[in-house]
Amino acid sequence: SQTIHQWPATLVQPVGSPLSLECTVEGTSNPNLYWYRQAAGRGLQLLFYSVGIGQISSEVPQNLSASRPQDRQFILSSKKLLLSDSGFYLCAWSVSLAGVGGSDTQYFGPGTRLTVL
Amino acid sequence: GNSVTQMEGPVTLSEEAFLTINCTYTATGYPSLFWYVQYPGEGLQLLLKATKADDKGSNKGFEATYRKETTSFHLEKGSVQVSDSAVYFCARGIYNQGGKLIFGQGTELSVKP
Numbered sequence: 480s481q482t483i484h485q486w487p488a489t490l491v492q493p494v495g496s497p498l499s500l501e502c503t504v505e506g507t508s509n510p511n512l513y514w515y516r517q518a519a520g521r522g523l524q525l526l527f528y529s530v531g532i533g534q535i536s537s538e539v540p541q542n543l544s545a546s547r548p549q550d551r552q553f554i555l556s557s558k559k560l561l562l563s564d565s566g567f568y569l570c571a572w573s574v575s576l577a578g579v580g581g582s583d584t585q586y587f588g589p590g591t592r593l594t595v596l
Numbered sequence: 597g598n599s600v601t602q603m604e605g606p607v608t609l610s611e612e613a614f615l616t617i618n619c620t621y622t623a624t625g626y627p628s629l630f631w632y633v634q635y636p637g638e639g640l641q642l643l644l645k646a647t648k649a650d651d652k653g654s655n656k657g658f659e660a661t662y663r664k665e666t667t668s669f670h671l672e673k674g675s676v677q678v679s680d681s682a683v684y685f686c687a688r689g690i691y692n693q694g695g696k697l698i699f700g701q702g703t704e705l706s707v708k709p
Contacts, residue, residue: 511695523640523685523699530694569639573695583689584630585697587639 481506485570485588492595498543498557500591502570505551510572512553513585514545517567529553530575565595598622602686602700609676609707617671617703619660619686628689629653629662629669630697635682643671643684676707 482505492498504510514526525538527545535545542561546554553570571585603618621629628647632640644653649664658673669686686700 513696522701525696528694528696536694571640575695583628583695584642584645585695586642587632590637590639592637 481572481586483570483572483586483588485568485591487591488589489592490594492560492593494562494595495559498555498560498564498593500555500568500570500593502553502555502588503551504572507551507572507574509550509575511575512547513571513573514553514555515569515571517569517590519566523569526555560595562595565593567592598688598690598698600686600688600698600700602684602703605683605702606704606706609705611678611707611709612675613707615671615673615676615680615705617684617686617705619669619671619700621667621669621686621688621698623667623688625691626664627691629660630687630689631658631660631669631671632685632687632699633682634685634702640685676705678707678709681705681707 484503486501512529515523516526517523527535527537529535529547532547532550543557568591570588573585574583600621630645631643633643634640643658644655646653646662649662652661660669660671683702683704685702687697690696
């Protein structure tokens with residue numbers, strides 16, 4: 480069966496410090512991968528998605544970046560955190576429906592709670 | 597454009613009450629539709645989904661029917677429990693964009709004993 484891991488679970492960082500959040504998926508190959516942020520309140524904001532190694536699409540211009548160094552590893556980074564980067568960061572994966580173009584279920588990780596002080 | 601609109605929350609119900617959370621979407625074509633649930637401090641879990649018109653998704657007593665004519669996918673449960681207290685998200689798929697989903701803003705449900 481497939482599982483998705485995120486770490487760390489919680490993180491408190493000062494303004495201006497760097498950030499690295501990691502997400503890994505087990506039990507599947509060539510998944511689509513996603514990073515979301517959930518700020519105060521409940522809404523989900525898609526930050527990045529990736530359909531393959533080294534392929535990153537950015538949804539929202541900001542001081543965050545994403546990388547996919549391996550097939551099942553997705554990393555969210557920042558060189559200098561802002562107060563506004565605080566939130567709950569969620570990673571998700573879905574089956575790559577190559578040649579079909581449709582959307583399949585996304586499966587979410589447990590999330591990372593980031594507090595920037 | 598592509599969007600998903602959910603009813604405003606929070607919704608507060610007594611245990612064993614009937615639940616409806618409205619969800620409508622805009623779309624070209626026939627996107628897949630989903631309901632996710634988020635318990636406090638956790639990630640989202642798939643609750644149910646439907647992939648074509650008139651399909652009914654169901655799970656854990658929750659149901660939703662894909663209504664093409666009204667572009668709706670309302671979530672219902674006949675008798676809610678305190679353990680159903682959570683935030684519920686409606687979502688629709690987008691064709692040819694890496695499996696992306698468009699989410700509604702979420703509806704918080706609180707069930708009182």
